[in-house]
């Protein structure tokens with residue numbers, strides 16, 4: 001492989017963000033998440049950043065052309081010269097095509113595969129602290145005292161609306177709908193790397209690194 005121009009794909013709960021952070025550290029390239037990028041553009045007060053801020057402040061989705069412009073600006077910064085890991089973008093086939101049109105050809109698209117059942121198990125067991133935002137898992141990472149937040153001591157952990165079974169099914173359906181054409185797009189370009197995502201996070205990181213070294 002000639003470089004590390006990469007992107008992460010995977011359903012909610014697959015651990016994309018965690019893996020992207022670890023890979024960024026391991027490979028010494030920036031982890032470029034959509035949320036961080038928008039905040040960065042806002043902070044640097046670029047024209048596109050101001051435009052994005054207007055949508056965000058109004059509680060609206062930032063339109064494709066603005067997001068794409070911000071990604072282009074971000075990838076032109078010096079720290080991205082040796083590569084980058086995109087996380088949360090592109091999300092749709094038109095966004096992927098726009099990225100290609102900008103002259104950005106990805107070299108590896110890491111698709112972390114986790115079954116729908118496992119996603120439901122992972123997200124369905126989530127407990128959140130309404131006071132400080134800490135997140136626990138009923139089985140994988142329970143609080144040390146039942147129903148009490150380890151971080152802030154608040155009593156009363158909750159299942160967020162987003163993590164209720166019906167909402168999880170909807171999130172998965174929209175993920176599959178948007179992602180299938182994206183997977184096909186990158187498969188045709190020969191850069192798709194399917195990674196079994198049901199192992200522990202350390203094994204998944206190692207598998208990705210092994211694959212990249214091939």
Ligand SMILES: [Zn+2]
Pocket residue numbers: 129130131132133134149150151152153154
């Ligand atoms: Zn808390």
